[in-house]
Amino acid sequence: MLASLTFALIAYSTPFDVVLDAPELSGALVSAVVAKADGTILYERNSGQRVMPASNQKLLTTMFAMNRLGPNFVPKTRFWKESDRVIVDAPGDPTMTSAQLLSAAKKLGIDKIMPIFVRQAYRPQFGPNWEYGDLPEYYAAAVTAFTIDKGVFKVWASDGQVEPLPDFVDVWLRVLPGITASAEYDPFQKIVTVRGPLPAERKELMTCAFNQPDRAAARALGGPLFVSHSLPSRAPDFTLDGKPLKEIIAECLTISDNLYAENLLLMATQQGKPAEDNPYPAAQQGLKKFLVETVGWEANDVRPDDGSGMSRHNNLTVRGVVKLLVWAQKQPWFEDWRAGLAVPGKGTLRSRLAGSSIQGKTGTLDMASAISGYVTRKSGERVIVSVIFNHYACSSAKAREIADRFVKLAEETPISGTNYASIL
Numbered sequence: 502m503l504a505s506l507t508f509a510l511i512a513y514s515t516p517f518d519v520v521l522d523a524p525e526l527s528g529a530l531v532s533a534v535v536a537k538a539d540g541t542i543l544y545e546r547n548s549g550q551r552v553m554p555a556s557n558q559k560l561l562t563t564m565f566a567m568n569r570l571g572p573n574f575v576p577k578t579r580f581w582k583e584s585d586r587v588i589v590d591a592p593g594d595p596t597m598t599s600a601q602l603l604s605a606a607k608k609l610g611i612d613k614i615m616p617i618f619v620r621q622a623y624r625p626q627f628g629p630n631w632e633y634g635d636l637p638e639y640y641a642a643a644v645t646a647f648t649i650d651k652g653v654f655k656v657w658a659s660d661g662q663v664e665p666l667p668d669f670v671d672v673w674l675r676v677l678p679g680i681t682a683s684a685e686y687d688p689f690q691k692i693v694t695v696r697g698p699l700p701a702e703r704k705e706l707m708t709c710a711f712n713q714p715d716r717a718a719a720r721a722l723g724g725p726l727f728v729s730h731s732l733p734s735r736a737p738d739f740t741l742d743g744k745p746l747k748e749i750i751a752e753c754l755t756i757s758d759n760l761y762a763e764n765l766l767l768m769a770t771q772q773g774k775p776a777e778d779n780p781y782p783a784a785q786q787g788l789k790k791f792l793v794e795t796v797g798w799e800a801n802d803v804r805p806d807d808g809s810g811m812s813r814h815n816n817l818t819v820r821g822v823v824k825l826l827v828w829a830q831k832q833p834w835f836e837d838w839r840a841g842l843a844v845p846g847k848g849t850l851r852s853r854l855a856g857s858s859i860q861g862k863t864g865t866l867d868m869a870s871a872i873s874g875y876v877t878r879k880s881g882e883r884v885i886v887s888v889i890f891n892h893y894a895c896s897s898a899k900a901r902e903i904a905d906r907f908v909k910l911a912e913e914t915p916i917s918g919t920n921y922a923s924i925l
Contacts, residue, residue: 515544516910516914517533517535517544517546517907517910517911517914518546520903520906520907520910521533521546521903521907523903525893525894525895525899525900525903526890526893526895526900526903527894528892528893528894529890529891529892529893529894530547530550530552530890530891530892531546531547531888531890532546532547532548532550532552532818532819532887532888532889532890532891533545533546533547533548533819533886533887533888533889533907534546534548534819534820534822534823534885534886534887534888535884535885535886535911536823536827536884536885536886537882537883537884537885538827538830538875538882538883538884538885539827540823540824540827540885543884543911544911545819545820547819548818548819548820548823549802549818549820550818551801551802551803551804551816551817551818552816552817552818552819552869552889552891553813553815553816553866553869553889553891554810554815554816554817554822554864554869554871554889555810555864555865555866555869555870555871555889556757556759556809556810556849556862556863556864556865556871557810557817557822557862557863557864557871557872557873557887557889558762558805558807558808558809558810558815558817558864559753559754559757559762559808559809559810559862559864560822560825560826560862560873561788561792561803561805561817561825562762562765562766562788562808562809563750563753563754563762563765563838563841564796564825564829564838565765565766565769565787565788565791565792566746566750566765566766566768566769567746567747567750567832567834567837567838568791568795568832568834569769569772569791570746570768570769570772571746571834572745572746572747572750572834572837572838573745573746573747574745574746575742575743575744575745575746576592576593576594576596576742576743576746576768577592577594577740577741577742577743578590578591578592578594578597578647578740578741578743579732579737579739579740579741580605580609580737580738580739580740580741581732581733581735581737581738582609582610582611582738583733585615585616586615586616586617586618586727587609587611587615587616587617587618587722587723587724588618588619588620588729588732588733589617589618589619589620589647589722589729590619590620590732590737591619591620591621591622591646591647591715592622592646592768592771592772592773593622593623593646593764593767593768593771593773594646594648594741594743594764595648595651595652595743595749595760595761595764595765596743596744596749597647597648597649597718597741597743598649598650599649599650599667599669599717599718599721601649601741602649602718602721602722602741603721603722605722605739605741606721606722606723608739609738609739611722611723611724613723614723614724614725615723615724616724616725616727617719617722617723617724617725617726617727618727618728618729619647619715619719619726619727619728619729620728620729620730620731620732620775621645621646621647621715621775621776622646622767622768622771622772622773622774622775622776622780623644623645623646623767623770623771623776623780624644624645624646624715624776625644625767625779625780625781626643626644626645626713627641627643627644628644628763628781628806628807628808628809628811628812629781629806629807629812629814630806630807630812630813630814631807631811631812632813635811636688636710637686637687637688637709637710638710639653639708639709639710640759640811641710641759641811642710642711642714642759642760643710643711643712643713643714644760644763644764644767645713645714645715645718646715646764646767646768646771647714647715647718647719648711648714648715648718648760648764649669649714649717649718649721650714651758651760651761652710652711652714652760653708653709653710653711654666654667654670654672654708654709654711654717655705655707655708655709656674656684656693656695656705656706656707656708656709657703657704657705657706658695658699658700658703658704658706659700659701659702659703659704660701661698661699661700661701662676662699663676663695663699663706666693667721668720669717669718669720669721670711670717671691671716671717671720672691672692672693672709673691673692673693674693674695675692675693675694675695676695676696677694677695677696678696678697679696679697679698680697681696681697682695682696682697682698682699682700682706683695683696683697684696684706684707686707686709688709688710688711688712689712691712693707693709713726730775746765747834747837747838747840747841749761749765750765750837750838750841751840751841752841753765753841754841754842754843754848754862755841755842755843755847755848755849756848756849757843757848757849757862757863757864759809759810759811760809762808762809762810763807763808763809764808765808766784766788766807766808767780767784767808769787770783770784770787770788771783781806781807784805784808785805785806788805788808789803789804789805792805792821792825796824796825796828797824797828798821798824798825799818799821802817802818802820802821803816803817803818803821804816804817805817810864810866811866813866819873819887819888819889822873822887822889823873823885823887826873826874826875826885826887827885839860839875842860842861842862842874842875843860843861843862843863844859844860845857845859849862849863850863853901853905854905854908854909857876857908857909857912858876858877858912859872859874859875859876859886859908859912860874860875860876861873861874861875861886861908862874863901864889865897865901868891868892868893869889869890869891870889870890870893870897870900870901870904871887871888871889871890871904872886872887872888872901872904872905872908873885873886873887873888873889874886874887876908876911876912877912878912878913878915880915884911884912886907886908886911886912888904888907888908890903890904
């Protein structure tokens with residue numbers, strides 16, 4: 502009996518099963534779907550199992566923001582100069598730079614230190630359930646509606662010395678002797694320590710996340726940060742326009758920018774209204790409502806936690822991801838959104854899937870690897886693919902290699918609408 506069962510499994514095994522049954526994935530949670538552009542399932546495995554999506558979470562976030570705000574939405578930060586203070590209305594703009602704020606200070610005529618009163622739409626600083634060890638890193642920049650330079654600053658060396666940091670950075674820079682060159686950053690003590698011999702040519706030593714980027718933004722504008730709960734009734738003295746939403750989303754998706762993703766989620770949730778406390782519960786509720794009521798997911802298909810996928814508490818199903826990618830094709834903003842997806846040689850796919858037609862979103866965390874998107878077969882037929890691995894014991898590079906083989910197979914293998922998983 503056992504022998505005949507084994508024979509049956511082998512007989513109905515598909516090329517997709519051969520890829521996903523790689524020994525390196527033994528014991529891992531493997532979820533995958535291949536579907537036609539209209540949603541007809543061509544292959545699935547564990548498609549209803551909730552998995553941790555890593556940065557595939559950005560697919561949900563960017564479509565939520567696009568659907569709520571529209572591709573041509575432009576975030577606007579408004580400024581008023583009073584006799585004794587500057588007042589700022591910050592609805593959220595992750596593209597704002599220190600150069601723009603220094604220029605705004607000149608246009609406003611700020612020629613002395615003045616208190617900067619800011620009304621922010623959100624200021625959680627960190628996403629829910631982010632790991633403590635990630636917080637000093639540039640990819641985990643603190644989330645505030647009033648921010649600059651993607652929430653980070655860079656430490657440079659040239660001519661054998663560390664270059665001074667701009668005044669608005671407000672970090673103690675220590676240079677100590679050492680045998681080998683190294684740089685360390687403590688965001689909570691606000692100390693950067695550089696050791697060892699420094700290069701003669703100009704070189705970036707490290708990129709550091711601001712502990713409180715809104716305070717750095719206020720200093721760049723001209724003074725210390727204070728909280729404002731109201732705004733002047735008159736027209737602003739100056740307005741700083743951000744980039745159109747479609748451009749923010751394109752950069753977010755292509756390079757998988759975590760700060761942009763968190764801001765997009767909260768910008769779409771708050772829509773300029775100041776948050777009284779933690780904005781994430783409303784964001785989680787709004788994102789889930791969008792997926793269930795607008796896109797048509799099953800309620801159990803998703804448990805959103807943050808916007809970027811940094812949280813290990815995000816859960817979703819690959820059948821939900823595919824349904825989202827099917828739904829997106831029918832939206833008027835689809836081409837603007839799809840233009841931001843990574844392709845081979847660009848963004849997070851710059852060194853993967855050479856020669857493939859994939860337009861997609863990758864994702865990587867400890868023991869989590871994902872890739873989802875669109876491929877086009879030689880016949881011109883568009884196919885949707887989503888594959889996510891959790892809890893593998895192999896390297897992330899090996900997991901990505903297996904996922905890439907699966908994507909290429911979906912692109913190259915002609916199959917009908919048979920649900921092979923149900924046969925097995």
